[in-house]
Amino acid sequence: MPSLIESPLTRLTPEQIEELGREFDAIHDQVKAELGERDRKYITSMIEMHRRMVVLARVLLFASRYKPAWIAGTTMLSLAKILENMEIGHNVMHGQWDWMNDPYINSTTWDWDSASTAEAWKHSHNYVHHTYTNIRGKDRDLGYEIMRIDPHQKWNPIYLFQPVYNILLALQFEWGVAVHDLDFEAIRKGQKSKEQIRRELKGMARKGRQQITKDYVVFPVISGLVSTGVELALAAARSAQERKSRPRRMLEGAWNKVSPTTSGDGVLGQLIEHRSFRQPFRTTLTADLTANVVRNVWSYAIIFCGHFPDQTYTFSPEETAEETRGAYYVRQLLGAANIEGSPLFHVISGNLGYQVEHHLFPDMPSTRYGEIAPKVREICERYELPYNSGPFHQQLWMVQRTILRLAFPGGRARPKPGPYHGPRVRGSGEREELELRAAA
Numbered sequence: 001m002p003s004l005i006e007s008p009l010t011r012l013t014p015e016q017i018e019e020l021g022r023e024f025d026a027i028h029d030q031v032k033a034e035l036g037e038r039d040r041k042y043i044t045s046m047i048e049m050h051r052r053m054v055v056l057a058r059v060l061l062f063a064s065r066y067k068p069a070w071i072a073g074t075t076m077l078s079l080a081k082i083l084e085n086m087e088i089g090h091n092v093m094h095g096q097w098d099w100m101n102d103p104y105i106n107s108t109t110w111d112w113d114s115a116s117t118a119e120a121w122k123h124s125h126n127y128v129h130h131t132y133t134n135i136r137g138k139d140r141d142l143g144y145e146i147m148r149i150d151p152h153q154k155w156n157p158i159y160l161f162q163p164v165y166n167i168l169l170a171l172q173f174e175w176g177v178a179v180h181d182l183d184f185e186a187i188r189k190g191q192k193s194k195e196q197i198r199r200e201l202k203g204m205a206r207k208g209r210q211q212i213t214k215d216y217v218v219f220p221v222i223s224g225l226v227s228t229g230v231e232l233a234l235a236a237a238r239s240a241q242e243r244k245s246r247p248r249r250m251l252e253g254a255w256n257k258v259s260p261t262t263s264g265d266g267v268l269g270q271l272i273e274h275r276s277f278r279q280p281f282r283t284t285l286t287a288d289l290t291a292n293v294v295r296n297v298w299s300y301a302i303i304f305c306g307h308f309p310d311q312t313y314t315f316s317p318e319e320t321a322e323e324t325r326g327a328y329y330v331r332q333l334l335g336a337a338n339i340e341g342s343p344l345f346h347v348i349s350g351n352l353g354y355q356v357e358h359h360l361f362p363d364m365p366s367t368r369y370g371e372i373a374p375k376v377r378e379i380c381e382r383y384e385l386p387y388n389s390g391p392f393h394q395q396l397w398m399v400q401r402t403i404l405r406l407a408f409p410g411g412r413a414r415p416k417p418g419p420y421h422g423p424r425v426r427g428s429g430e431r432e433e434l435e436l437r438a439a440a
Helices: 014-034 037-061 067-093 118-131 157-171 173-180 184-188 194-241 247-258 266-273 275-307 325-334 343-348 352-360 366-382 392-405 434-439
Strands: 338-340 389-391
Touching: 014 325, 014 366, 037 067, 037 194, 037 275, 037 366, 067 118, 067 275, 067 343, 118 173, 118 194, 157 173, 157 275, 157 392, 173 194, 173 275, 194 275, 275 338, 275 352, 275 392, 325 352, 338 352, 338 392, 343 352, 352 366, 389 392
Parallel strands: 338 389
Antiparallel strands: none
């Protein structure tokens, strides 16, 4: 089935497509040859910043029973989780930093703070999605098997509920990604062996258990213990001032001042019953839950805005059956959309605001996307290809409108942008070429 709106790929001659492929290859090779200490310092500084943010967040959450500390700690933890998932984890596991030959910062060894196993994510994302980008029936990221986001997709009554489970997916995005690689369609068709399914489920259970234990048991317990220890120390100091000489009497007095009555059996039971333990345990747990939801919603928004706005094209398997390297580049270019923003926005989005550049060169260090963007736009202008880009609120609105409209039968593709003729520089961090264009 051909595209509802003619793909710009059909307007290029085979010679143009071949030459375009060589130009994109040249950009990739040039950046690869330039990689060095500047790039290494960037990723190591990002990892160091993330660790400091996590430590500061956890220290603040020791006092999470106090609202200002809870707000500050939750905000810091949310930002740390976003940074780790987007700019660090996603890009390291793409192999963007494998050129350093670092045994730790490497796609083969890195694991991230997410419910998805590294192995499953790299298969469903790095291989399936980036190989078959926007090819209907092959790219399982088109609606993630649960939503209709393209008019070509056959309507099913279950899609009536997609505005609801779209919200649930945003809130629990890491868990949606975790089960995505199971590929329920392949299981239904018997394309996966029982052993493979068992192994994948075992990996999911292990990683899910680790995440739940870390965020909802270990750190809340640590906060409770620290809070109880602080109160015990303060009570002991007060007891000492009352000149009770024997250490045992001092400790007993401190314990009684922390919680005069206990209903639990044993030390652990008494500890859990103490307000000094229960309250920081609960507030840290809610802080961790909030930080995970914030990270999930942000990741969902960036991913959906980069793939499903009105400007992006989808392709039939027939259109890509004999795809050349140049045609592959054009498909990646047409199947993604950029999100304009500040330097901070690009960092916390993993530089996926440059989704076009990322899909052209997924193994290129993310910090280089802003640098090569003017070159990509210049190629788009010469070959009369679109360069999909827009502000965050615009892209997000278009995605949500599509999800709502295509929940119902029918629907048609919206108009696509024409050949790019705009400025070669948009946003921050890119080369100043506007003046050069004006002068020319």
